[in-house]
Amino acid sequence: SQKIEQNSEALNIQEGKTATLTCNYTNYSPAYLQWYRQDPGRGPVFLLLIRENEKEKRKERLKVTFDTTLKQSLFHITASQPADSATYLCALPHGSSNTGKLIFGQGTTLQVKP
């Protein structure tokens, strides 16, 4: 079955450094991959979508890469700030679904210390 793995351990970094989060998936070939941010007790907020034919996508301080051979996406936040502290979720479309259904990873919690 389709599986998405994110590092469940929290990532602690110093303000100003680059945070790198990993999303690995198995058993299918998604047409695209999305990253969301989730703050405690709140709904996920969309950040970026990258398609299977794109290697890299950027938006302000965010960068996402998508390696369909390794079945992996990396999510980078450069010049990190304490306000970037949150849980970041990787999401992929369900392989057999044509309904927009997404499967989410368990998320990686980022803590940026001032």
Added chain:
Amino acid sequence: EPEVTQTPSHQVTQMGQEVILRCVPISNHLYFYWYRQILGQKVEFLVSFYNNEISEKSEIFDDQFSVERPDGSNFTLKIRSTKLEDSAMYFCASLTGSLGTGELFFGEGSRLTVL
């Protein structure tokens, strides 16, 4: 900026009671979803709804659950007879007309506590 709104933000209910969670999706969106998140766990898909009918549902979405869009704006999730394990955050989400490119817009969630 348009947003998905959900009510109530928190509901406490006794086991066996019926609960209705309400959502107002973004007005020009065509696809609607309910997801849930048990504390400390993944966000998981419950059901998708398009053109006034369910387009897909997960194995979690059993006969105790139902959805409807009664008036063209509200989108509701009903749990007929709540169980302890239904305690979770329930998120409504909506999507524009383009399935292959769309970001999901999530509401802030309704926290359901079943005692």
